[in-house]
Structure formats: structure tokens, C-alpha cells
Amino acid sequence: MKKLINSVDTVLAESLAGFTAAHADIVAADPEGRFVRRAAVTPGKVALISGGGSGHEPLHAGFVGRGMLDAACPGQVFTSPTPDQMIAAAEAVESGAGVLFIVKNYEGDVMNFDMAREMLDRPVATVLTNDDVAVETSSYSTGRRGVAGTMIVEKIVGAAAEEGRDLAALQALGERVNGRTRSMGVALTSCTVPAAGKPTFALGEGEMEMGVGIHGEPGRRRVPLASADAIAAEMVEAVLGDLADQASGDALLLINGFGGTPLMELYLMYDAVRRRLNGRGVTVARSVVGSYVTSLDMAGCSVTLSMLDPETVALWDAPVHTAALRWGA
Amino acid sequence: MKKLINSVDTVLAESLAGFTAAHADIVAADPEGRFVRRAAVTPGKVALISGGGSGHEPLHAGFVGRGMLDAACPGQVFTSPTPDQMIAAAEAVESGAGVLFIVKNYEGDVMNFDMAREMLDRPVATVLTNDDVAVETSSYSTGRRGVAGTMIVEKIVGAAAEEGRDLAALQALGERVNGRTRSMGVALTSCTVPAAGKPTFALGEGEMEMGVGIHGEPGRRRVPLASADAIAAEMVEAVLGDLADQASGDALLLINGFGGTPLMELYLMYDAVRRRLNGRGVTVARSVVGSYVTSLDMAGCSVTLSMLDPETVALWDAPVHTAALRWGA
Amino acid sequence: MDAAARARLIRALAGTVIAHADELTGLDQAIGDGDHGLNMKRGFETVLAEADTLAAQPLPAMLAGIGKTLVMRVGGASGPLYGTLFLTLGKTLPEESGMADAAPALEAAVAAVKARGKSDAGQKTMLDVLVPVLEELKAGGEGLPARLAATAHAAAEATVPMRAVRGRASFLGERSVGHMDPGARSSALMVEAVVTWLEEQA
Amino acid sequence: MDAAARARLIRALAGTVIAHADELTGLDQAIGDGDHGLNMKRGFETVLAEADTLAAQPLPAMLAGIGKTLVMRVGGASGPLYGTLFLTLGKTLPEESGMADAAPALEAAVAAVKARGKSDAGQKTMLDVLVPVLEELKAGGEGLPARLAATAHAAAEATVPMRAVRGRASFLGERSVGHMDPGARSSALMVEAVVTWLEEQA
Numbered sequence A, B: 001m002k003k004l005i006n007s008v009d010t011v012l013a014e015s016l017a018g019f020t021a022a023h024a025d026i027v028a029a030d031p032e033g034r035f036v037r038r039a040a041v042t043p044g045k046v047a048l049i050s051g052g053g054s055g056h057e058p059l060h061a062g063f064v065g066r067g068m069l070d071a072a073c074p075g076q077v078f079t080s081p082t083p084d085q086m087i088a089a090a091e092a093v094e095s096g097a098g099v100l101f102i103v104k105n106y107e108g109d110v111m112n113f114d115m116a117r118e119m120l121d122r123p124v125a126t127v128l129t130n131d132d133v134a135v136e137t138s139s140y141s142t143g144r145r146g147v148a149g150t151m152i153v154e155k156i157v158g159a160a161a162e163e164g165r166d167l168a169a170l171q172a173l174g175e176r177v178n179g180r181t182r183s184m185g186v187a188l189t190s191c192t193v194p195a196a197g198k199p200t201f202a203l204g205e206g207e208m209e210m211g212v213g214i215h216g217e218p219g220r221r222r223v224p225l226a227s228a229d230a231i232a233a234e235m236v237e238a239v240l241g242d243l244a245d246q247a248s249g250d251a252l253l254l255i256n257g258f259g260g261t262p263l264m265e266l267y268l269m270y271d272a273v274r275r276r277l278n279g280r281g282v283t284v285a286r287s288v289v290g291s292y293v294t295s296l297d298m299a300g301c302s303v304t305l306s307m308l309d310p311e312t313v314a315l316w317d318a319p320v321h322t323a324a325l326r327w328g329a
Numbered sequence C, D: 001m002d003a004a005a006r007a008r009l010i011r012a013l014a015g016t017v018i019a020h021a022d023e024l025t026g027l028d029q030a031i032g033d034g035d036h037g038l039n040m041k042r043g044f045e046t047v048l049a050e051a052d053t054l055a056a057q058p059l060p061a062m063l064a065g066i067g068k069t070l071v072m073r074v075g076g077a078s079g080p081l082y083g084t085l086f087l088t089l090g091k092t093l094p095e096e097s098g099m100a101d102a103a104p105a106l107e108a109a110v111a112a113v114k115a116r117g118k119s120d121a122g123q124k125t126m127l128d129v130l131v132p133v134l135e136e137l138k139a140g141g142e143g144l145p146a147r148l149a150a151t152a153h154a155a156a157e158a159t160v161p162m163r164a165v166r167g168r169a170s171f172l173g174e175r176s177v178g179h180m181d182p183g184a185r186s187s188a189l190m191v192e193a194v195v196t197w198l199e200e201q202a
């Protein structure tokens, strides 16, 4: 394992310390490291709190700030945070209008956020994101994983929260955005969890994992490494097929790197995906290319398509000032 | 070699096509692929043009836009662009106030930009960046390499150009910023040039290359992999030692990933560097953490310290709207 | 049962989990995300550090205390599930409890785990050990402790050919077949620890 | 010299560079950035594609044309340097040139390369081949072509123990010792190609 670290036990704390120091104009840290919050609370606004296992940076702490999250709770690497973290975060940033949890659909995350909600003496609603089409839902009751589309939900709901919408409206909006968002990923290499010290899975020199999850969970199938165009074709067809009738009109296209993939390849994939989308009734109205929802040092990327309407385009375009996404502010 | 590509011959063209399509609100492409330019020219302003070999994305095309570059000329991977590219770019964006070339100090880049300047029938000045302290200058006449500090020069000079300063003033400013900027890098893995198909150099499982260049050029020495704190210590001492008397007061600290390093490790390095800077008379007034001047898929990072004064802080803070850096706009 | 005995129970539970952490992580690398051993170890190390304080309380309060620590320290899916298991055991057991109270308490605890996990036996999870162990406990009779341990290990083994319907392994579909569920294994280890402790009590 | 002969010269130059591209890249991987063969191949493939148009012109114009193509296609350090070399050869040679014009033309071209590269012989670059070859050419006399080729290859070999002062290899300091300079090797290959072509002419 080759990593820029001091010891596996201190990775998370040191990385968080660096993050909060580098972005002290935007965020503040809980002294006990349970959460990262906005430097300043906006009174009367619904508090948006997300979180999950670490190792997906900049998700979620990188999305704390004006126009997006109020707080993020980082768990250990790839391990959901514990209820005390969400409780402490809610107590720090909730100001009367209630708390909206944005949770990626993994049983660990769902259960820990559920326990926090049960223990909290404040109004709490939850939006679950489950945009990953790689694994069919039909036969498994766990449901789909929440992956890169989570960032889009956090941005759009974040902008709406800034407008002063209430908890129920934000929850409904989050569910609507999630319902129109689909992703699929591919890995060219495994990631290595620091504490494990070795790659989570083994891919041969000529292999890739199609449909991989953001924790290096296996996907649809392990297949020979294919060209960018062939990968784009499989991903686009999976995403469009799953969106079905919704796949028409304006969309946000996100090409998301997993942490070990250079920007040059992400832009090349963006080009391949766009070419594949040509003539399919989908107009790429907004684009994001970069590593936003990562899987430690895994090489590979995901393709996310989120269908937009005039309201959600406007919310996407609204000012945002976070460590990882910033415009108009 | 595992990359998201179609063929080694088309990597650059397809990646550029993706880049310009994804950022069509900011940039426009030359149909022949010789340069990337701002979507709209600002008349009367000195035209800032940079460029260099590709494989360092987002440098340079990701820094084209309001408040930074007017055009960027991408060469083949790790190969400087050719003079026709700079000539075509200058003809597209120069509007009477002359052209400032910002060139990383590699003989190939310097000579190609020099030939372009000789062939151009317009006022042209050049700023050479050479912030890499890894290799001592004394005994080699090539001089130091331009690395991550180039981004800082481009940002600050870009903001000054936007204010309408003239060519000579911008050249002087660029040289001043470069003269106060120092960097040093470390690689944990090699990069792989697509056309070569195999890693540029070989590092053993327990080794790192201290002082590596952004093309995978060897650095000071190949040593056993060390802790983040030990790496930070060596880099900080090299940078501070070289800044010598200048290392006092406000500074911009840039922790730059080389393309294959996750953000989590970059923030951890930021923390390690800041701790090491404590009590050394340098105040970290501005911070940037991310992968901005990369080396394809190389794992590793560089540390850049750029000393600021009230004028350069204000220019750093001035609005910028490019694909890779954006604020205030 | 005195504080020393209760402390031995804590050490037995924590000891087996910590000693098998690498094995549990290995199982989770095969069909999950490779952290089950790390998660459980983190939780039980905290439990161990608080062993004397916890053992100073009566058994129900001690079990609830263990549950609370697990909830707050383990994370992942197993944190809320094992946390809920111990919390419910603690809440259900009467202050002065004997072996007869064990079955109803475990019944309530297993039901709470099912509710928390929206899951049941047959889905390749810890419940595939907890449910058969509960049945065996309810059956009672001769040589119960040894039978409980045997049931637990056999039940963990029996998760190998199962296809996961719950937990991360469910993302694998068919590919989850052929591996033991990490949570089933940790449950079996804890059952065995309790049984050994019980036998040493006698 | 007719157009066919000139086209053969172009094919000889381009052919040797393209055939040795991997070797040149390999040398550049050892002490540079691993692209010398790729750069040179890209340039000479374009030269080759334009071979007939180029060869239709008189020798000086053809050489200048090759130089221009190399400047615009090779990139890196070698593009401007070899481009300048050929451009200057083209500019210096008289329209009707014979062997006697070769030395002054190469002298001017090598001087232009030095000026462009701010470099000189002894720094572990292509100049360590070009300069000795120029000296040999100026010396003239018996068996000149064969002596030129031998000098070129010996000079390239002689860069192995040198410590680089110019080019990317200079970043390596002491570690540049023990490797042949890629540009020295490509120069030697081109000198050999010209010599072979010359001998075939005779």
C-alpha cells in the first residue's frame, strides 16, 4: 500500500484537520471530529445534513457551505457514521426549521441515520439516494446504492433550502431529483482501504469491473478492458434504459472520477458519452466533469444523468460556495 | 496500461473535444485543435497565452477564462506545443495590446515559444516559470523546471491583465510572482504515457521518488517510502531553504495532486505541511488543495509556497471563471 | 453473578471479536466492503476499555451499556444491529435474571434486530445465526450450552451456499454464493464466547 | 541530383527515424520524459507523407521544407532544434550545390542549433554528434562518407559517460551518467542515413 499517510489510525483525523484548516472561510470543525459544519449558521433555514463513510472525498464535507449542506458527518473509511455524530451535527446547525438528512442507500447508513432520527428531539426527514443502476433491484430487497447522483441531490435541495422552503417541500424535491437521476460506474483498478492495507479486490491487467460501487463493491460483471466508446455505450444504455420514459429533454451529465483517474481521461469519457447520447432525445444542458464522489484511489469513473426541468435547472445554477463546488458566490 | 481511451492516437483530440464541449460557456476550440481560447475576447486587454505538453490537466486549458488565460496551446502528451499553435492562438485572441506568453521552463517549451515569438508580427513578451526547487540550479545550466507554481503566476497575472495593465507591467509582475514561488514534488508511482504504453519509471513497492518532476522526471533521490510528516518535512525545508529571506509573512500554500492521488491524502499532506510551517515566520493566508498541475496518473503530490503581498493577495482574490478555478464570478 | 463474572463476560466477548478481526475483515472483503472486522474491533476495544465501569452495573444495565457503545462506535450495518441486540437484551432482562429469562430476552432482541434491519433469516446475514440459536435456546433441555455453540457454528457455515438478499453482499447477486457471511461469523463467535463463559460459571 | 534521388534521401532519413522510434523513446525514458522517438516519428511521418511534393523542389528548398515540417510537427526540444538544423541547411546551401558546399552549410546549421538551444558540445545532447561530424566533414579527405558514419556512432556512444548539462537529462545530475543521449542517437542515425544515401548515389 502506497499512501501519503502517517498511520492508518490517524488518516481520517489528519485529513479532516487539513480540510477544515484549508477551508476555514467556509467550514468549522467539531472539536471531537464528529462533523464538519458551515462556519456560520443561517437561522430559520432547514438544516441539511449528510454523511457517510469517508474515502469518497470531496463528498460530503466538500459540499458543506452556502447553497449546499449545513453539516456533514464523516464515518471511518467506507463505514457509515454513528448516530452520535448526526445528533451532534443537528444540535449544532438546526435552528428551528428542522433537519433534512440526505443519506446514500446503504443499510449501514440508513440504520445509523434512522437511529439518530429516533434519538433526536427535533423534526427530521430523510431523503435516500439510490441512483446506481448497476445492480438490478428486482431480485434484491436492499435496493440500489446511492452514488455520484447524491451530489446533484445535495446541490439542488441545498439551493432550495437557501430559498427558505420547508422540510416537507425539500424532502419531496430531494425525492423527485433522486427519482430522475441514474448512474453507473466502471473500475479499472481496485481501491485500497488504509486499515486493510491491500486492494479490496483484484483485477487482472486486462480486466475491468463494470457496474462497480463506490466502495469497490463488485458490479454487474468482470469483463476484458474495453475502449472508452464501448464502456460509454454500455453505461449510457444502462442509464437511459433505466430512466425509460423520463429520458427526454434537458439533462445534467456528470462524469465522475473515482480518485485515481486523471482529468484527461474523464474529459475523453465525457466526449464518448456525449457522442453516444446524440440523437437519443436527451439534451446535455449542464455538465460536470471531475472527481467528486470517489472511492479512495480507485481508477475508473461513473456516468450520471439527471433529468432537469426549469425549476431544477435554476436551483442547479443558484449560487454555491463550498470547498468542491463554487459559483455565483 | 489501463486507461479510459479509444486509441493512443486520438487521446488528445477526444479529450480536448470533451473539455471544450463541457465548458462551452467559457471556452471555444480552434477547429484544428491548435489551441483553446476564451469564448469571448476582451478587446484592448493584453492576451495571456500559455501552453505546454498535455497530461497536466487541468493546466493549461482549465485555466482559460475570465481572470486568467486568454488561450492555451496543448502539445502532445508531455511534449511542448509547436510554434504554429502559439501563432494561431495569438492571432485569435490578441487585440492590440500585445501577447504575454507564460511558459514553464523546459527547453522544448522555451524554444517553441521563442520560435513563435520570432515569427509573430505582434508585441510579445514572455514570463518563464521555474519554481521547482528539487534540482539544484548551480551546476546545471538548463535551470529549474516550471511546475505547480505556474498556476499561481497565471492566476495573479491574469487578474492584473483584466485590470488593463500593459504588457511590460504584466511581464514584470509575472516575474515577481515566479520569483517568490517555490515547489517540490514527490511521486509514489510512475505515470504512464499513453503512446509509450508502460510506466515511465519503475518504483519498488516500498520506494518513492523525492523531487520528481511533472513528467515523471527523476528528482533528488529514490528513497524508501516515508510517512506524510517526513515527506512534508523534507519538502518544507527545501522550499523554505530556497526562499531564504523571502520566507516571511503571508503565503499561499498549494498542495497539488499529480493525478492519481485521492483528495483525502492531499488534505492530510496539507495538514502535515501546515504543522511543519508552524513557528517558521510564514502565515498561510491562502490555501489551495487539489489536482491542478498533474502528471497523468502519477500518484504523489507537490508542495508550493508563494509569498504574497497586499497587491498579489488582492489579485489572487479577484474574480476568476475558468473550468478549474472559479470564484467571485 | 458478581462484577468479576460480568467483567469476564465482557472480556470473553471482546476478546473473541478482536482476536478474529482479520478473519472477519477477510470475509467482508470477499462479499462486502472489507471492514466488518475493523468495525467490530473498534467497538469492542471501547467496550473493553470501559469493562470495569460496565461490569460494575447489574447485568441488564451492563448489556444496554455495551449496546450503546456499539451503536456509537461500530458504525456500518453491524453497529446499529449489534447495538440494538444488546440494548434490547438489556431492556428486556429483569434486574434479577436467571437462565429462564434468557430465551424471552433473546427473542425480543432478535425481533428488534429484524425490525432495525428490515430483514429475516434466510437472507445471508447475522440473523441466520441468531434465529437458529434462539430456536435452540427456546427448545432448552440437556447440554444446552454445547448445543448452542454447535448450532451457531453450523448456522454460520450454512450461510456459505446462500445468496445474499440483505446487506452489501446482496449487490453481488449470484456472486455472493460460496462465501460465509461476515456477520454470521461474528455472531457465531460471540455465541461461543457466551457459552464458554457460561460453562466456566457453572 | 534529380527528384527521385531527393525523394530517396527523404525516405532514408524518415525510414531510419521511424524504424528506431521505440529505441529512441526507450533512451528518453531512461534520462528524459520518454517521448523522443514518438516526437521524431510524428514529424518524419508528416515529412514522408509530403515526400513527393518536397522532393519536387530543389535541394535547399526541400531541406528548408523538411525543417519547417519538423518545427511544426515534432514539438519538444528536438522539434525546434532539428527544425532549425534543416531550415538553416536549406537557407545556406546554394541552389546548385555540390559536396564542397556541405561543410559551410552544416557549419551554419550547427551554429544555429547552438544558438537556438543555448548549448554546445560536451553537454550530452545532439550537438555531441553534430559537432564532431562537422569537424570530420571539414577535414575532408579519403573515405569521408564512411568516416562520417563512424564518427557519428562513436560520438553518440561517447555521450554515455557524460553528465548532462542541457536538456531534460540535466535534471538528473549524476544519474544522467551511463545512458546514451536520445538526441545524440537520432543524430547519428540520420548521419548514417545520409551517408548510405550518398554512397548509393555514387
Ligand SMILES: Nc1ncnc2c1ncn2[C@@H]1O[C@H](COP(=O)(O)OP(=O)(O)O)[C@@H](O)[C@H]1O
Pocket: A078, A079, A080, A107, A108, A109, C028, C032, C033, C034, C035, C036, C037, C039, C040, C075, C076, C077, C078, C079, C081, C116, C117, C118, C119, C120, C124, C125, C126, C127, C166, C167, C168, C181, C182, C183, C184
Ligand atoms: N439488513 C440487515 N439485517 C441483518 N444483518 C445485516 C443487515 N445488513 C447487514 N447485515 C450484517 O452486517 C454484516 C456487515 O457488517 P459491516 O461490514 O460491519 O457493515 P457494512 O456492511 O456497513 O460495511 C453483514 O455480514 C450482515 O451479517
Ligand SMILES: Nc1ncnc2c1ncn2[C@@H]1O[C@H](COP(=O)(O)OP(=O)(O)O)[C@@H](O)[C@H]1O
Pocket: B078, B079, B080, B107, B108, B109, D028, D032, D033, D034, D035, D036, D037, D039, D040, D075, D076, D077, D078, D079, D081, D116, D117, D118, D119, D120, D124, D125, D126, D127, D166, D167, D168, D181, D182, D183, D184
Ligand atoms: N538545449 C539543447 N541543445 C541541444 N540539444 C538539446 C537541447 N535540449 C535537448 N536537446 C536534445 O533533445 C533531445 C530530447 O528531445 P525530445 O525528447 O524530443 O524533447 P523533450 O526533451 O522536450 O522531450 C535530447 O536528447 C537532446 O539531444
Ligand SMILES: [Mg+2]
Pocket: A053, A078, A079, A080, A108, C033, C035, C076, C077
Ligand atoms: Mg462498511
Ligand SMILES: [Mg+2]
Pocket: B053, B078, B079, B080, B108, D033, D035, D076, D077
Ligand atoms: Mg517531451
Ligand SMILES: [Mg+2]
Pocket: C028, C032, C033, C034, C035, C036, C076, C168
Ligand atoms: Mg462491511
Ligand SMILES: [Mg+2]
Pocket: D028, D032, D033, D034, D035, D036, D076, D168
Ligand atoms: Mg523527451
